[in-house]
Amino acid sequence: MVAQGFTVDLDKPLVYQVGHLGEAYQEWVHQPIVSKEGPRFFESDFWEFLTRTVWWAIPTIWLPVVCYSISVSIHMGRTVPEVALMVGFGIFIWTLMEYTLHRFLFHINTRSYWGNTIHYLLHGCHHKHPMDGLRLVFPPAATAILLVPFWNLIKLLATPTTAPALFGGGLLGYVMYDVTHYYLHHGQPTVEVPKNLKKYHLNHHFRIQNKGFGITSSFWDKVFGTLPHSKSAKNR
Secondary structure, eight states: OOOTTOOOOTTSOSHHHHGGGGGGHHHHHTSOOOOSSOOOOOSSHHHHHHTOOOTTHHHHHHHHHHHHHHHHHHHTTOOHHHHHHHHHHHHHHHHHHHHHIIIIITTOOOOSHHHHHHHIIIIIHHHHSTTOGGGSSOOHHHHHHHHHHHHHHHHHHSOTTTHHHHHHHHHHHHHHHHHHHHHHHHOOOOSHHHHHHHHHHHHHHHTOTTSOOOSSOSHHHHHHTOOOOOHHHHTO
């Protein structure tokens, strides 16, 4: 049962509160609070610790796995050009996964207690506190769990010698995504391409939150028609 007129207390752990917002949750979570200090999620210090990840943990943990996976395909007889092609294909597949997950899972509309709670943990917290530097990248423990079905799917669809390189490419795409995402929020790019990408992503957070689902590029937004209109085009 949703309490009428429920108000979230930002000074208390948020995870067990947001579900009570019911249908008001979507409006609340898309009104960002711009602060580098994120809120507390849990009363428990253990669970709170698991929600916080420094950005450099992502390449530190996963790039060795990427290198090992790629080397397995080489040791199984694949040539370097073949492996490079498979790694590139794995990165390309990741960009589609990145777009699909962001659009259809991370931006799903919820209204039930558990729906709101899970969505907040998954992505809502990022839209509410977009500058929280310790909750911008995906916790490695959660990534490790998700890599199991990802690896099994690749083994099912690919040959034994190509599967490791494809897996490494997909994982490399994920690493590129997560560090890029962090940089778009906290970096100060001076080169045109990253500057435009930063503007594009912050536009998703602060202006048109139901478009612009790409992080590393706007390619799939262009393909699927979710490219946000520019302000100049909108005013014509």
